[in-house]
Amino acid sequence: xxxxxxxxxxAILILSISSCAKPEEVKPADAxxxxxxxxxxxxxxxxxxxxxxxxEKGAREIVPTNAEEWNRTVxxxxxxxxxxxxxxxxxxxxxxxxxxxxxxxxxxxxxARAETAAQSHEPDKxxxxxxxxxxxxxxxxxxxxxxxxxxxxxxxxxxQQ
Ligand code: HEC
Numbered sequence: 001x002x003x004x005x006x007x008x009x010x011a012i013l014i015l016s017i018s019s020c021a022k023p024e025e026v027k028p029a030d031a032x033x034x035x036x037x038x039x040x041x042x043x044x045x046x047x048x049x050x051x052x053x054x055x056e057k058g059a060r061e062i063v064p065t066n067a068e069e070w071n072r073t074v075x076x077x078x079x080x081x082x083x084x085x086x087x088x089x090x091x092x093x094x095x096x097x098x099x100x101x102x103x104x105x106x107x108x109x110x111x112a113r114a115e116t117a118a119q120s121h122e123p124d125k126x127x128x129x130x131x132x133x134x135x136x137x138x139x140x141x142x143x144x145x146x147x148x149x150x151x152x153x154x155x156x157x158x159x160q161q
Pocket of ligand 1 (some may be wrong): 031032039040080136
């Protein structure tokens with residue numbers, strides 16, 4: 001009797017493990033929440049690192065000034081690279097067109113370039129890589145967002161009040 005019950009429990013365990021592994025049973029994840037909690041903050045940190053600002057104090061450039069600030073910029077790019085890999089997973093990619101993977105891969109590559117740019121400590125390269133990132137965000141959103149959204153300052157032309 002005990003043995004049968006133990007076998008039953010093992011069978012249930014195996015069933016629940018295998019049902020988790022079936023891709024078609026992956027529950028769709030909330031892309032919007034993931035974007036707001038992870039993708040947007042990382043991208044914002046990257047874009048904020050290098051900016052041309054024009055306000056009452058005149059036009060000037062904001063750039064990372066020490067190793068810690070540069071590292072934060074590198075980390076922001078790495079976070080985006082990881083997010084791109086997460087977006088490729090079935091929880092986010094299921095039931096999307098094949099272009100979903102292309103956009104996610106585009107984000108991975110843009111984030112990798114952004115990381116290299118930040119590692120070079122060259123503001124112009126960071127600005128350019130930030131622009132490329134921005135374009136891939138918008139490209140995917142054009143297809144997959146029900147209503148268009150503004151993603152904070154365009155890194156090519158940011159003005160702070
Ligand atoms: C692979 C496609 C894809 C890429 C690349 C992508 N997004 Fe998204 N994004 C989505 C989808 C899908 C949603 C959610 C749509 C919905 O359900 O409302 C979304 C939503 C958002 C939202 C919430 C918008 C709202 O409705 O309030 C923000 C913010 C956002 N993304 C930022 C970014 C940023 C920043 C980047 C680039 C660094 C980026 N996204 C790249 C697919 C993508």
